[in-house]
Amino acid sequence: MLAGVLAGCGNGDSMESIGGPTMGSTYSIKYVRHANLPAPEQVRSEVEKILAEVDKQMSTYRSDSDVERFNDLPANRCQKMPASILKLIRVGEQLSEQSEGSYDLTVEPLLNLWGFGPRAREEKVPNAQALAEVRQRVGYQHLRIEGDQLCKDAAVEVDFNSIAAGYAVDTIAAKLDAMGIHNYLAEATGELKAAGKKLDGSPWRIALEQPRDDQQVAERIIAVDGYGVSTSGDYRNYFLQDGRRYSHTFDAHTGTPVSHTLASVTVIHPSALMADGLSTLLLILGPERGWDYAETHNIGAFFVIRADTGFVIRTNQAFERLSGGKTE
Template sequence: MVLAGVLSGCGSGDSLERFDGPTMGSHYSIQYVRHTAGPDPKTVQAEVENILAEVDRQFSTYRSDSDIERFNASPANSCQPMPGPVLELIRVGEQLSAQSDGSFDLTVEPLLNLWGFGPQSRAEKVPTAEALTLVRQRVGHGHLRIDDDRLCKDAAVEVDFNSIAAGYAVDRIAARLQALGIDSYLAEATGELKAVGRKPDGSAWRIALEEPRDDRQVAERVIEVNGYGVSTSGDYRRYFEQDGVRYSHAFDARTGAPVLHNLASVTVIHPSALMADGLSTLLLILGPERGWDYAQKQGIGVFFVLRDGNRFVSRTNDAFERISGGKTQ
């Protein structure tokens, strides 16, 4: 889900620090400009990995001891104390759900499992109408309620933060790097990223956006980023086909089914990596017309890639071109 990679473009005299590693079932990478009096690189890496470990403990749906999985395992009409970040992201999810008329929803995990895309799924297949009706009774942000420091539910809903947790982690990392006196960096986790400042040679951080192909990674567009988070959501990595129909992991919670439009991917540029992450998913769900209109109305910088028969066509708005410095490829 997101970006093909980062183009370093380093010239003579560069003094970039780099480190990376596994996280959230995927990968993270950090590049930053180290000042002479700056912290030791091992200290920086330890700080970053502490944040990622905390995010995993709180939000992972792939470990039974995470805060959110303990909540997911609890019955209807129950409450559990939750750390502040979990409640914060529940509120973000509520905002995105309201703005999409319920199409975006954090409680789609039972649907993901039913269709074969979730952590508890058995096989990728179109479910029966009866099974879908049953599961949809356990989906809907309206079943959640925050009571002081507790998260409550009136149905057996299960929360999945995969559409916003990585962006949140990137914002946390960016804030920590700034607190450590690091003012030029590119922080990336599972493809969500934020770039601030410039490299030692004065050049911009350049990001390669991936063309939505199933067979290999191809750079569709290269952009320059400074002070923004970037996120791409697409339907081309996780999908299955049945009876000639392509079903992806992008779900419309109102229908309980994957979206079937021709919007293949959406890239969002936003000051917050968290909001870029959530909005790229929201716009992918809304589709090429509703999503475009929403982005235009809200002034969100977007890059759409649409299927047109056997080829792809791209579309960007003025906000995207302004923020990314125009076309660089």
């Protein structure tokens, strides 16, 4: 969702870059290497261990992951889970409660039914009976944590795609800090966190992408230091039927894709995990409810809203403060 990082250059110490495939997309790390700091291959090894662990635990596209083994369980069963998954379940519950059930981690049956999930057959609008049946298997209230186990009282299926990448970025950032690397930009599948400065002492600058599916155009450039940034939008993964657009972003309360005019939301937050989840939550809520939520909870948010004449930008004071104001 982010158009990219505007690179800078400096003198003296080196700017190192690593990257590769992950989670069906890519990751990239840029960091300033001073004397005695780890070489790129050592950093790569540590980062890819983290990404492999997140994939093994949270991927809905591999049958042996922890979450998919849980999803295969029938109702009224429990499964021992890693602490990371239980943490995300708690975050999801918090966001669900605050959005009155519109945001929900148990949307995987809906994603599959509408053609967007890992077990989807085709992209199409389901009939009312099929939708009603699947909605019986959606709802965060059917999950509970008992010690180190995750339990369910209905045949719900969990999908971490709205927060797993943000969690991975936070974990990578913590590892970089532990390795003595304090000037970096860490990105995975478009979620990112930046800290410190570039080689020349200037801030990391991030290009926010205009919500278009035909080309990448920078809508805004922001400076980031010590924050996670996440953009959620409805403009890449969707299908058309009978002249209507259906996106992959679902309101779990209704069981249908969102249909408002909010095209994308960027959130800046100290936690990449929370930025990831909140950008999805605000996109689900839409241009009015989402804006009110962001203001009430003091969330830095950048809204791109569809209008007859193109796109309308709406950004709040929290976003301007955290992003250092408009840089270009």
